[in-house]
Each structure stands twice: as structure tokens, then as C-alpha cells.
Amino acid sequence: MNKESDNDWFEIESNEDGTVWTGKCWIVHNLVKWEFDLRFEIPAAYPHSPMELELPELDGKTVKMYRGGKICLDIHFAPLWAKHKPKLGIAHALAEGLGPWLAAEVPELS
Secondary structure, eight states: OTTTTTOOOEEEEEOTTSSEEEEEEEEEETTEEEEEEEEEEOOTTTTSSOOOOBOGGGTTSSTTEETTTEEOOTTTHHHHHHHHTTSOOHHHHIIIIIHHHHHHHHHHHO
């Protein structure tokens, strides 16, 4: 539905076994489109632990980022995941983790 209404903000695809996902994500801030490479792996403990989302090109550029471009989702997203596991999946991680992170951090980059 988002793609049809031109509200999409990410494109992802997986490797053959579905363990590694790559793609792009973007956000528009002040009429400027910010686009980033996105990567994540499905952890061995999935669905009991969420995936760690990476934006490699932003490594070290914000305070809410660590270890090679992985975004910090611990404080806000981890409790949500723990409360609702195993019902949550990749779309939830992107919508409830990556989306708010982009909205909060991209304005700090400009």
C-alpha cells in the first residue's frame, strides 16, 4: 500500500537462505531526500531477539550508532520486541525501530 501511494521508504531483499538482508532506506527532511544503504542479519535467536539494523555509511556520525554502523535500538525498541515476541518480524523492526531512528537522527546530520 505504501508503494502504491508513494509513501514507501525502504527496499530490501535477502540472500538465498533469508539470513542476510540488504537494500536502501530513505527519509525526506526539509525537502531533501536522504538515502542510506541498509543491512541486517537474522540472528540465531530470532524471534526471541531482534535483528541489528546497520547503516554502514553513517558509522560514528551520530551518538545513537555503534559498532560499524549499527543503530542503537536498545533503550526504546528492545522492550517493545521483548513484550511482543514472537509476533514481530522484519517489517516491525523497520517500522518501529528504523523509522523513528531516521526521524530523530537525520535532522541532526543536516
